[in-house]
Amino acid sequence: MAEHPDPRSRPRRLPGQRQTRQRSTIYEVIRTAAGPLTVPEIHQRAQREVGGIGIATVYRTINLLQEEELVQAVILPSGETRYELAGLGHHHHFSCRSCDEVFDLPACPVEIPRNDVVEGGFVVESHELTLYGVCPACVETPAASG
Ligand SMILES: [Zn+2]
Ligand SMILES: [Zn+2]
Structure with a gap:
């Protein structure tokens, strides 16, 4: 990465x-x-x-x-x-529920390594992940978004 x-x-x-x-x-x-x-x-x-x-x-x-x-x-x-x-x-996206903007997140919070075999015998090759919450600008000015 x-x-x-x-x-x-x-x-x-x-x-x-x-x-x-x-x-x-x-x-x-x-x-x-x-x-x-x-x-x-x-x-x-x-x-x-x-x-x-x-x-x-x-x-x-x-x-x-x-x-x-x-x-x-x-x-x-x-x-x-x-x-x-x-x-x-490899990166993920963060969707702000307040301003509806989507941001790139450099960090990957998924701890399953590539080609790891998880419970049930599934071999994991990739993942997609979108996080939701409030972006820094909207945290600072909660009133602006309504
Ligand atoms: Zn926002
Ligand atoms: Zn990831």
């Missing part, structure tokens, strides 16, 4: 044809986020950088970035789809 290079730390030139401003803006929005983002969140943040960017462009660009394996979808247990950089390595 520790030796995994963090893709966040290396802004990379996107391969392919035209490096449009919209496209690199969307990639940067995803790269610099604190956790996986929904399409409306990506749209909103990209619009701050490039006015007039349409939601259809956001969807199309995310699809291209996924095809190029620069971005991947995260589907939360709620069924909500969010997007994050591909290749972030």
Whole structure:
């Protein structure tokens, strides 16, 4: 986990044809986020950088970035789809029930090692885990969220 290079730390030139401003803006929005983002969140943040960017462009660009394996979808247990950089390595997500933001958590609280055999003879190869609670900002200002 520790030796995994963090893709966040290396802004990379996107391969392919035209490096449009919209496209690199969307990639940067995803790269610099604190956790996986929904399409409306990506749209909103990209619009701050490039006015007039349409939601259809956001969807199309995310699809291209996924095809190029620069971005991947995260589907939360709620069924909500969010997007994050591909290749972030093993991590988990924390969903704030107050502001609805989702954050990356670097720590893994699961103590079952890979390929461990658990009760009943099940060989564990991987796990997914989403934690729920209140993020630091919402802990500090509980009134702001209602
Ligand atoms: Zn929060
Ligand atoms: Zn884990």
